[in-house]
Amino acid sequence: MSALFAGRMQNTQKSFIREILKVTEDPEVISFAGGLPNPNFFPVEALAEVSAKVLAQDGRRVLQYSTTAGYQPLRELIAQRYANQGLVIDPDEILIINGSQQGLDLVGKLFLEAGDRVILERPGYLGAIQAFSLYEPEFVPVSLEVDGPHLAELEAALSQSRLKLFYTVPNFQNPSGLTYTEAKRRAVAELVRQRDLIVVEDNPYGELRFTGEDAPSLKSFLGEQTVLLGSFSKVVAPGLRLGWICASPAIMDKLIVAKQAVDLHSNYFSQRVVAQFLLDHDLEAHLEQIRALYRRQCELMVSLMDELFPPEVTFTRPEGGMFIWVTLPEGISSMDLFERAAQRKVVFVPGSPFYVDGGGHNTLRLNFSNADEARIETGMIRLVEAMKEVLAQPRPVV
Amino acid sequence: MSALFAGRMQNTQKSFIREILKVTEDPEVISFAGGLPNPNFFPVEALAEVSAKVLAQDGRRVLQYSTTAGYQPLRELIAQRYANQGLVIDPDEILIINGSQQGLDLVGKLFLEAGDRVILERPGYLGAIQAFSLYEPEFVPVSLEVDGPHLAELEAALSQSRLKLFYTVPNFQNPSGLTYTEAKRRAVAELVRQRDLIVVEDNPYGELRFTGEDAPSLKSFLGEQTVLLGSFSKVVAPGLRLGWICASPAIMDKLIVAKQAVDLHSNYFSQRVVAQFLLDHDLEAHLEQIRALYRRQCELMVSLMDELFPPEVTFTRPEGGMFIWVTLPEGISSMDLFERAAQRKVVFVPGSPFYVDGGGHNTLRLNFSNADEARIETGMIRLVEAMKEVLAQPRPVV
Numbered sequence: 001m002s003a004l005f006a007g008r009m010q011n012t013q014k015s016f017i018r019e020i021l022k023v024t025e026d027p028e029v030i031s032f033a034g035g036l037p038n039p040n041f042f043p044v045e046a047l048a049e050v051s052a053k054v055l056a057q058d059g060r061r062v063l064q065y066s067t068t069a070g071y072q073p074l075r076e077l078i079a080q081r082y083a084n085q086g087l088v089i090d091p092d093e094i095l096i097i098n099g100s101q102q103g104l105d106l107v108g109k110l111f112l113e114a115g116d117r118v119i120l121e122r123p124g125y126l127g128a129i130q131a132f133s134l135y136e137p138e139f140v141p142v143s144l145e146v147d148g149p150h151l152a153e154l155e156a157a158l159s160q161s162r163l164k165l166f167y168t169v170p171n172f173q174n175p176s177g178l179t180y181t182e183a184k185r186r187a188v189a190e191l192v193r194q195r196d197l198i199v200v201e202d203n204p205y206g207e208l209r210f211t212g213e214d215a216p217s218l219k220s221f222l223g224e225q226t227v228l229l230g231s232f233s234k235v236v237a238p239g240l241r242l243g244w245i246c247a248s249p250a251i252m253d254k255l256i257v258a259k260q261a262v263d264l265h266s267n268y269f270s271q272r273v274v275a276q277f278l279l280d281h282d283l284e285a286h287l288e289q290i291r292a293l294y295r296r297q298c299e300l301m302v303s304l305m306d307e308l309f310p311p312e313v314t315f316t317r318p319e320g321g322m323f324i325w326v327t328l329p330e331g332i333s334s335m336d337l338f339e340r341a342a343q344r345k346v347v348f349v350p351g352s353p354f355y356v357d358g359g360g361h362n363t364l365r366l367n368f369s370n371a372d373e374a375r376i377e378t379g380m381i382r383l384v385e386a387m388k389e390v391l392a393q394p395r396p397v398v
Numbered sequence: 399m400s401a402l403f404a405g406r407m408q409n410t411q412k413s414f415i416r417e418i419l420k421v422t423e424d425p426e427v428i429s430f431a432g433g434l435p436n437p438n439f440f441p442v443e444a445l446a447e448v449s450a451k452v453l454a455q456d457g458r459r460v461l462q463y464s465t466t467a468g469y470q471p472l473r474e475l476i477a478q479r480y481a482n483q484g485l486v487i488d489p490d491e492i493l494i495i496n497g498s499q500q501g502l503d504l505v506g507k508l509f510l511e512a513g514d515r516v517i518l519e520r521p522g523y524l525g526a527i528q529a530f531s532l533y534e535p536e537f538v539p540v541s542l543e544v545d546g547p548h549l550a551e552l553e554a555a556l557s558q559s560r561l562k563l564f565y566t567v568p569n570f571q572n573p574s575g576l577t578y579t580e581a582k583r584r585a586v587a588e589l590v591r592q593r594d595l596i597v598v599e600d601n602p603y604g605e606l607r608f609t610g611e612d613a614p615s616l617k618s619f620l621g622e623q624t625v626l627l628g629s630f631s632k633v634v635a636p637g638l639r640l641g642w643i644c645a646s647p648a649i650m651d652k653l654i655v656a657k658q659a660v661d662l663h664s665n666y667f668s669q670r671v672v673a674q675f676l677l678d679h680d681l682e683a684h685l686e687q688i689r690a691l692y693r694r695q696c697e698l699m700v701s702l703m704d705e706l707f708p709p710e711v712t713f714t715r716p717e718g719g720m721f722i723w724v725t726l727p728e729g730i731s732s733m734d735l736f737e738r739a740a741q742r743k744v745v746f747v748p749g750s751p752f753y754v755d756g757g758g759h760n761t762l763r764l765n766f767s768n769a770d771e772a773r774i775e776t777g778m779i780r781l782v783e784a785m786k787e788v789l790a791q792p793r794p795v796v
Binding site for chain 2: 003004007009012036039042044047048052055056060063065066097099101102113116131135164196197237265266267268
């Protein structure tokens with residue numbers, strides 16, 4: 001029977017990260033592994049209030065089938081939030097989807113045939129690697145530097161044939177925590193402009209900046225060449241699985257066809273709940289609380305790393321988002337570190353799954369959003385113990 | 399830029415049915431077009447109550463990311479309902495998805511490569527045609543008779559190469575309203591058994607039987623050769639976009655990988671809401687009310703058709719579900735009828751989109767669930783007027 005599976009499914013494996021998350025069911029394990037927002041800041045009471053309201057006021061419609069594009073007032077609210085950031089997007093250029101992850105699958109469906117090329121950051125977002133992989137493209141990784149992609153590598157990548165997409169997370173990237181500077185954004189736009197490929201700009205963390213200044217979106221430079229993804233997962237709640245995709249009318253027509261084929265439309269009750277939440281509550285004030293919390297947790301983690309990590313271990317210093325990226329010395333395996341850390345009941349995500357070209361064995365991702373200060377302190381102490389143990393091992397000569 | 403689209407998207411069109419539904423925004427239009435459940439029977443108050451309950455009791459978890467497979471107690475409740483019907487399904491063989499429509503996309507992703515063959519009922523469910531089409535298979539239609547598929551045609555279809563799937567809706571099929579008899583199910587199972595293809599048994603309407611006796615599911619004969627799809631859309635509410643897919647462990651492993659790639663997991667809040675609804679409320683009593691309503695509406699529609707339709711127009715007599723299928727005389731176009739009917743403010747779905755081989759121009763689908771008795775009477779009178787007008791036209795010699 002396994003001969004019946006399509007070629008695209010033959011070599012798939014369960015996500016290593018998902019497997020790791022099973023370890024974290026033990027409450028004594030301190031996890032810096034998941035990419036989970038802090039649930040203490042979910043607006044539980046506000047969502048209960050607006051859920052009751054939309055069901056009481058319009059229950060029969062809220063529970064019925066609805067349009068594929070999504071609830072129009074919700075699309076208008078999203079457009080309004082972009083307008084506040086100086087980005088003009090028509091509500092008809094917005095499609096409501098099941099978290100921005102679904103946007104990756106839909107973009108794959110629209111554009112990718114086996115052997116087409118996708119430019120990806122190195123390290124790159126694992127969810128994008130997984131979604132696109134099922135369309136069997138060739139990935140072209142471009143190294144991330146502290147201020148954005150390596151421009152010469154990007155230029156070389158852009159000279160390749162069969163290019164379809166450049167997938168990028170310019171703000172507080174997952175997994176690296178790095179952010180493109182405005183200068184790098186302009187340089188990237190200059191290189192990409194008028195090339196025949198789509199820039200997929202994924203921005204789930206953009207509103208979680210806790211230090212520094214916002215830089216303009218790539219879409220503000222590249223317009224209709226950009227498909228922009230957004231998500232309510234990090235600003236309201238991920239369990240509702242709501243995000244959106246902004247695209248030019250020609251692409252939107254195809255997206256609607258694809259969305260209709262894959263699940264007709266996104267959960268309409270949740271769309272109404274989130275729209276009512278945005279109308280009745282102050283999202284900006286809510287975001288201020290989240291940012292303050294994440295800033296405290298990130299600063300604590302970074303200061304512990306400054307204090308405790310051996311100097312040969314380097315790491316990023318995020319201005320927002322949820323992740324810090326750690327690089328061990330060459331030849332030191334983050335999988336070895338993972339095993340020793342797990343014995344001490346602290347876990348993280350080893351970095352190699354974020355590399356499509358087999359690199360990154362000495363890297364790892366730490367999440368600082370889904371913890372508290374006490375657990376961050378204890379977890380860092382445990383992690384450093386494991387790290388020192390691994391670094392004390394005899395090393396292969398590089 | 400349109401050269402960037404993948405081949406699978408080049409010839410797609412917006413759904414004609416979705417376009418029709420726009421006409422129905424005029425409240426004077428009586429619509430027998432959509433496939434909508436009757437919203438008067440949505441359990442609005444019960445869902446409000448359980449929504450408040452799950453948020454109050456477990457809000458932070460309910461709103462967080464969750465497992466790809468779905469909420470375990472919900473999968474156990476679904477397994478229990480199958481057990482009540484005599485079908486043994488392990489909860490681990492159940493994946494929660496966004497309505498059964500998503501199951502079609504996932505099955506396509508798992509099995510279909512361009513040029514693979516999919517056996518389909520003729521007429522066939524449009525949502526399946528749309529979902530599978532994006533994987534570019536060859537469809538092999540098998541005519542539906544009043545008791546199930548035409549067996550000689552099915553046997554011929556099964557002799558073709560590159561077969562992957564047989565997609566079937568054995569209960570109150572969409573669009574025909576027809577149901578496979580037990581004898582036909584046994585005969586189908588006999589033909590299909592030990593052939594190297596998957597039977598995709600879609601059963602969104604199975605619990606909406608209002609007359610006659612349940613027949614065993616194809617899965618009860620074919621076991622792991624079957625992928626079984628179910629949905630809460632017709633028994634609880636479609637706006638929540640929740641359904642499920644049952645498959646053997648080898649297929650389930652791949653389904654989990656694909657589901658994770660396309661949207662991580664289905665809306666967890668809604669999963670918890672539906673599970674709590676099933677625990678706290680009597681779904682069986684709720685279904686009895688729906689069945690009684692649909693039976694009344696179906697019987698009224700059929701009796702009006704018996705009374706008013708010209709004798710050369712034939713139609714099916716459903717034992718459940720939501721649809722009646724009408725066949726006009728050869729050479730009479732249901733698109734012509736549609737235009738004249740729409741002028742009289744009554745609409746339906748012309749049949750040709752349900753045919754993958756260009757037939758069915760003289761057929762149409764009527765929905766009886768989403769109306770009331772007064773609108774069914776008025777609508778039928780309008781439809782018959784339009785019908786008589788079309789039948790009075792000079793006809794091409796057949």
